[in-house]
Each structure stands twice: as C-alpha cells, then as structure tokens.
Amino acid sequence: MQQTRRTFLMTTGGWLTGLAAGCGSGGSGGSGGSSTTDLLTRIEPAKAELGMSFVGDSLNTRFDAASLLFPEIGKLVAAGTSATGEVLAKFAGTPAFEDDSRLIALCAVLDRTQDRSAVRALADFVERNLNGSLLYSLSTATYVLRRLTDQPMAGGLTFSEAVTMQANVAAARAWLAANPSIAQRHVSTPRAQARFDGQSAKTRYRLRIDTVPFDITFEVTRFGTLDVPAGTAQSKVSDTTSKGGTLVSSFDGFPIDPLNGAPSKYTNCAGFVLYKLFGIRGNYDTQSLHERLLDAGMVERGSVSAVRKGDYVAFFTEDGKIPHVGVVGSVAPLMILNKDNQGPVFLAAPDAAYFSQKESGFFSAFGRPTWTPHYFYFPTSLGYVDAIIDPDPALASNPAYLQDASGHVKGTIR
Structure with missing residues (x-):
C-alpha cells in the first residue's frame, strides 16, 4: 500500500505544472520557471513570520497555521516526491534567523508527503543547525524526522532540547542503515558534527x-x-x-x-x-x-x-x-x-x-x-x-x- 501511494504521488507531478501556472507568481520563480519553485517562492519568509508570530508558542499551533496560511503547501503535497527535491534544497546549509517560520511551512510539506527519501537531508539539517539561530523549524524538522523513521512519538509537536535532537538524528541514521533500499534525496552540503557548549548541555x-x-x-x-x-x-x-x-x-x-x-x-x-x-x-x-x-x-x-x-x-x-x-x-x-x-x-x-x-x-x-x-x-x-x-x-x-x-x-x- 505504501509503495502504491508513493507511485501515485510521483505520477501527479505533471498535473502541478498546469495548476501552478495559474497561481500568478510570474517570473519570480527562478530555476527555469519550474512550477514547484514558483510555489516555494510564494512561501516568503516575511509572510511566514507575519502569519506565525502571534499564533502563540505552541509548535502544534504554528504547524497548523502554516497549512492555513499557505495553500501552496497542499499543492506541493499533491506533487509528491516530484516536489520533494526542491523542498529539501531549502534546508541546505545554515539558514538565517528570518527563515525559521518559512521552514516550518516546508516541514509541513515533508510531513504530509511522508517521503522517506528526505530522511538523510533532514538529519543533516538538524545536526548542522543545533547550535545556530533556528529553534521553531529545528524542532519541527526533528518531529518530521522522527515520524519518517518510525521513532516512538509521545504526544504531538514539542520543543526538543539539543541532546534529544542529537539522539533523534542518531536513531535516524541507524534507521537508514537498516533500510538500504530507501533512495535518498540528499542535498549536497557537507555534514557538520554537532558540538555542545555549556548552554547546550543536558x-x-x-x-x-x-x-x-x-x-x-x-x-x-x-x-x-x-x-x-x-x-x-x-x-x-x-x-x-x-x-x-x-x-x-x-x-x-x-x-x-x-x-x-x-x-x-x-x-x-x-x-x-x-x-x-x-x-x-x-x-x-x-x-x-x-x-x-x-x-x-x-x-x-x-x-x-x-x-x-x-x-x-x-x-x-x-x-x-x-x-x-x-x-x-x-x-x-x-x-x-x-x-x-x-x-x-x-x-x-x-x-x-x-x-x-x-x-x-x-x-x-x-x-x-x-x-x-x-x-x-x-x-x-x-x-x-x-x-x-x-x-x-x-x-x-x-x-x-x-x-x-x-x-x-x-x-x-x-
């Protein structure tokens, strides 16, 4: 059943092109006018921050707000794995503080597609940014990573402290080793070894x-x-x-x-x-x-x-x-x-x-x-x-x- 669903999602990628063309993002898309890129540019950091700044500090509430504020999320989900590569490209490197709310919206895409080819890129993203400026999106990415790798879930979305995130990353890498048939969509950014200072201790x-x-x-x-x-x-x-x-x-x-x-x-x-x-x-x-x-x-x-x-x-x-x-x-x-x-x-x-x-x-x-x-x-x-x-x-x-x-x-x- 899982393989059937993934195949179906891949075949819907062409449908998104026609749909996105009517969304009116014009020439702002970049990447040769790709429909998914056009949709991604509409999830602007400024709009994401405006929409999520005052919905409260519950990660569940912010996650729900992302889907409410951005119809683009649903369209990217409909594109399935054909859009996942471009979504993951936004998780490369060390994002700026201003991208935090926007990345929550992109996490919502990965969570809904349940595309397990995203595991390695998400694991690298979390580990790379443990000591950075992000918090909301980092906890959200950790939540999605745990769901994709069948890790035990206690309740819904919550903040995770750095040591817990590192443990989740380690469990995800073990899951990858145990599932070698999972094709990876891996953003080509060097992995960073997480280092903890006094503030990040358990x-x-x-x-x-x-x-x-x-x-x-x-x-x-x-x-x-x-x-x-x-x-x-x-x-x-x-x-x-x-x-x-x-x-x-x-x-x-x-x-x-x-x-x-x-x-x-x-x-x-x-x-x-x-x-x-x-x-x-x-x-x-x-x-x-x-x-x-x-x-x-x-x-x-x-x-x-x-x-x-x-x-x-x-x-x-x-x-x-x-x-x-x-x-x-x-x-x-x-x-x-x-x-x-x-x-x-x-x-x-x-x-x-x-x-x-x-x-x-x-x-x-x-x-x-x-x-x-x-x-x-x-x-x-x-x-x-x-x-x-x-x-x-x-x-x-x-x-x-x-x-x-x-x-x-x-x-x-x-």
Whole structure:
C-alpha cells in the first residue's frame, strides 16, 4: 500500500505544472520557471513570520497555521516526491534567523508527503543547525524526522532540547542503515558534527517540594544564539506596544529575566512561565506545559474573581488548544506578564488587542480563533516548589547554574 501511494504521488507531478501556472507568481520563480519553485517562492519568509508570530508558542499551533496560511503547501503535497527535491534544497546549509517560520511551512510539506527519501537531508539539517539561530523549524524538522523513521512519538509537536535532537538524528541514521533500499534525496552540503557548549548541555529539571522530590521533570530547549536581529527586534517591540502591551525590564525590584526583558530567544512564553515559577531557563511548548502541570496536580483551576498575583494563566482557543501562557502580574488592575516567542517581556490586560487581534484584517481573513484566558493557582498544600537538576557542586562554573533572585544556589546542569 505504501509503495502504491508513493507511485501515485510521483505520477501527479505533471498535473502541478498546469495548476501552478495559474497561481500568478510570474517570473519570480527562478530555476527555469519550474512550477514547484514558483510555489516555494510564494512561501516568503516575511509572510511566514507575519502569519506565525502571534499564533502563540505552541509548535502544534504554528504547524497548523502554516497549512492555513499557505495553500501552496497542499499543492506541493499533491506533487509528491516530484516536489520533494526542491523542498529539501531549502534546508541546505545554515539558514538565517528570518527563515525559521518559512521552514516550518516546508516541514509541513515533508510531513504530509511522508517521503522517506528526505530522511538523510533532514538529519543533516538538524545536526548542522543545533547550535545556530533556528529553534521553531529545528524542532519541527526533528518531529518530521522522527515520524519518517518510525521513532516512538509521545504526544504531538514539542520543543526538543539539543541532546534529544542529537539522539533523534542518531536513531535516524541507524534507521537508514537498516533500510538500504530507501533512495535518498540528499542535498549536497557537507555534514557538520554537532558540538555542545555549556548552554547546550543536558538540561533535565526535576521539581521538589523543599527536600522531597516531586514526580515531574522538564527538559527545556536553548538557542545556540540568543540575540534577535535588530530589525526583527524593533518590529516585535513596535507591534507589541501597538496592541496594548507595556514593556517591562524588571518586576518587584528584580530583573524580569537574564536579558532584562529585551527581545530575545532566551525563553518563549512557556519558558518564561517556567522561569518565573521555578527558575527554569529555556524554551518549552505551551500545550505540553499546561498538560504536564495539570496531570501532576500542580495547578488547580481558579476564577477571575479570586485571581492572585503569581497565578498561572493559560489562553485557550475555541477548539481547546493552548497557544499562549503567562503569569498574573497584578490584580488591580488585572494584568498578565508575558514573553512573546522571540519578542520582549510585557504586561497586558487579558482583553488587550495583542491577544484578540480583532483589528487585524490579515488574521480575520484566515478565521484566527479568539483566545480566552483561564486562571490556575498552585494549591497551598504543595508548599514551596523548587527546581533542581541533580545538584553537582563541581559544575558551579557552568553559565546555566541555577540561582534564585538572591543568589542562593538551587541546582545545576548535569
């Protein structure tokens, strides 16, 4: 059945040429006017970033948004393996930061075609960019790679930290060795051996109540580089403030995060919640964060009338997905403390235009769902929750060594 489907997809490649000709990309296609190239040029980095910047930090949500924003994805999928080679060519080398959202759209093509000839090129792409500027597309490419090589899948799309990605790449290469009949569409770019610095070491956080370990762990993801390009940072700040957000660099007398609230890739919204609640630094998936906190009994649903400073806030869409999370910053007036994926830290009212996007014709054209805040509190019976990572004084010089606001050691990376 699988071979039959692949053969069918290959035979549909000619049909795409006629279809794409009517899409009107004109002479911008390059590569001799190839229909697939024309479609790929329509997935522009600027449009991808605009469409995915404010759908939230859940990778599942961003992946869904890619297919919603770009009909080209469906057309490339219809072309099947005849389009895969050109799609994979976009994964060559070390892509720029601005390509991150666009690459998510191309990952959606490979995921839908399930073209296993893409395995080697995807494995090389992930390994080559582990210490680079990408994060969203790198985690998405890892997800697709795992699906193509029959690796165990726990839940949907989530952020993967560097060591986990490296393990996924190794498993994919073992899968290739065990399946020598799989034809490869391999982009001719030299492989890069991944190297890990202190920030990329294994980051496995185990929570405890006082000295008693609590049965929940988090593995967060860190960017190889933390700075957002100046032009992108300026745009994110401008958009955040225009939609009702007030930028903050400190809170209660302490720096809001290690970079004082400036646009950065240090944490996304879920990573910022982990940092504020437990001192855990990195990026995490919004949906996974909420489900894990709930399953572990660490949070209980509260009401807006009884909300307290420091409570956890999860924004739900109409179909039950969680694109964004935050922390209650103040109750009079009620304000939410947020970190937007690669943007700044800011305070905003729960009905701010930033969350509703009601004024945006771009999103209304695609039926963007409304976000509704739900409030959760930490049961007092849990006591003080602390974050540790199997403390080891020998690693105290590690730059990721955990300390609280007063400088007291709480744990370290192992």
